[in-house]
Amino acid sequence: MSASIAAHPDRLLPADPGTRSIARGLLALVEDLPIVSPHGHVDARILAEDTPFPDPTGMLISPDHYVTRLLHANGVALADLGVGGSPADPREAWRLFCRHWDLFDGTASGYWLRSEFVDVFGIDDALIGEEHADELYDRLQALVEQPEFRPRALFERFGLEVMATTDDPLDDLAAHARLAADETFAGRVLPTFRPDAYVKFSGAGFAEKARRLVDTAGDGVGGYEGYLRALQNRRAHFLAHGAVSTDHGTLTARTLRMDAGEAGRLFEKGLRGEATPAEAEAFEANMTYQFARMAVDDGLVMTLHPGVHRNHSPETFARHGADTGHDIPFAMEYTRALQPLLADFGTAENFHLVLFTIDETVFSREIAPLAGFYPSVYVGAPWWFIDEPDAMLRFRSAVTGTAGFSRSSGFIDDTRAFCSIPARHDASRRTEASFLARLVAEHRISAERAAEIIVDVVDTAPRRAFKL
Incomplete structure (x- = not known):
């Protein structure tokens, strides 16, 4: 029987002995740092209720x-x-x-x-x-x-300091309130505002959800104006419960500065189920712009996760529902798509926009150059299909030459599988140590500077990008 691979102390570190030795020293600086997880999909209720798996x-x-x-x-x-x-x-x-x-x-x-x-x-x-x-x-x-092995005990053992969840805008956030009020629970579990179901005309039950949103939080105002008010009011509710960010799983990165009258006309067509696919995409682009405007006002960090064909298999969706493994990436474009948004908000003092992609070709071509100019833009870490060691190394190589180390989000585990959180963060820390060790071995940065950088990218970067 073969020996354990996962127990090997040099896993994921460089094969070259000299570079590996440097990486070992860098890893030692961050291996035991607390985990900051500003984007994920674990349900807060498993911690609030603390029931066994x-x-x-x-x-x-x-x-x-x-x-x-x-x-x-x-x-x-x-x-x-x-x-x-x-x-x-x-x-x-x-x-x-x-x-x-x-x-x-x-x-x-x-x-x-x-x-x-x-x-x-x-x-x-x-x-x-x-x-x-x-x-x-x-x-x-x-x-x-x-x-x-109950969730709270594991949370503590994993060294989790901050863990963000992903939540429906109309969620009462009772589980988050319960955790925040519990003096025996030391961690921070933060809600994240995820409004996709209230924006996408083609989503299941869009009209019913949008009407319920307006009726619940629209201050008695109807139509598109009440819809915008309701979204702003629910963002305030999330802020009051500790939220630091919003998450937007858009089809594309397109943004559109739309006249309120035109947006209202499309909104009503969406409610009636009469909007064309092109109109639905235009409305979503308008709302991406509107959410950026709201973020400038209320300070919530805006994260953008476009470029995924959701529920690619109709049969699987019908049988098992969403988020069951059949979302497939496609090619993306950011520079032209984001220009209307960044023209108005790219240098806004209180605005943070974290751009994610699964299309690796845009890291060096578009996202790093955008983050290398606009103070608001941060490069989102590899996620989903590319949060694996080789892709993480490619990411660092792609963005560092243009944007340096200061403009990235820190690692994002993006997981529903609670017990995988420490393993994912460990893989990221080992990969960062490997990349930096190569720069030291090639005499591109000093060992002292690499030691500072690895602490920054592992611990300080997510706190900086997500205003923690």
Whole structure:
């Protein structure tokens, strides 16, 4: 049997001995720093209620679409993995995962899972496989029933200082209020305002949601004016509950400065279900601009996550719903798309705009040059399909020459799988150490400066970009 890979102290560090030695020293400076996670999708209720995770499958497999999508690509039915609330047998789902474990060799999710087994559960990752499936399941089940594996205990053990969630604008944020008022809970769990469902005409139930938004928070004003008021009022509600940012999963990065009359006409067409796809896209572009205007006023950091074809598989969406592994990236453009927004707000004193992409070609071509000029713009870290070691190294190479180290967001784990958070941040810290070690070895920066930079990119950058 092979030795544990996830326990090797030099994992992800450079192969060259001299550069690896430099990287080891840099990693030591940040390895044990607290985790600042300003963007993610863990439900705050699991911490507020602190109930045990149900079983190994519900903890590690079903909520992690990185895992389930690759299994599905190799013939495993999503329903058999408990995706989207499907009533799967958790032990059988675990057996399926173990039977196909070799599929994850070389993948980011394979790296994270190995790290979770070793660092969170104390299980040798060399044991993962079909032969030991039931043994592993039973060991993990016994662990998750213990108090030290409840969500709050893990939050503390993971070294989490700040964790942001992603929340519906009409959420009462009761779980966040409960955590904030609990003197026994030391961490910060921050809500994030995510209004996509109230902006996209094609979204399921858009008209009903938009009308409910206006009726709830529009100050008695109807139409587009009441809609804007309601969004501003709900942003204030989030601010009062500790929010520092808003998140926008737009189709493209396009922004549009639209006359209020024209925007109101499109809004009404959207409510009636009569808007064309072009009109729906124009309204979303207008709202991206409007959200930037609101951010200048209220100080919430604006994060933009465009360039993903959501719910690419109609069959999967019908059976299992959204966020079940079938969102697919496409090519993006930022420079022309963002010009109306940045022309008006790019130098606004209180405005922070964090630009994310899954199209790596735009890091050096567009996003880094934008962040290298506009004080408001920060380069969002690799996320989703490209938050893996090789892509993170490509990211640093692509943006540093133009924007330096000061203009990035810090690492974003963007996860629903709570137990993967420390593994993801560890991978990022090791990758940053590797990149900086190469610059030191090539005599491009001093060892002393590299030591300052790695602390900045790991700890200070997310605090700076997200106003923490």
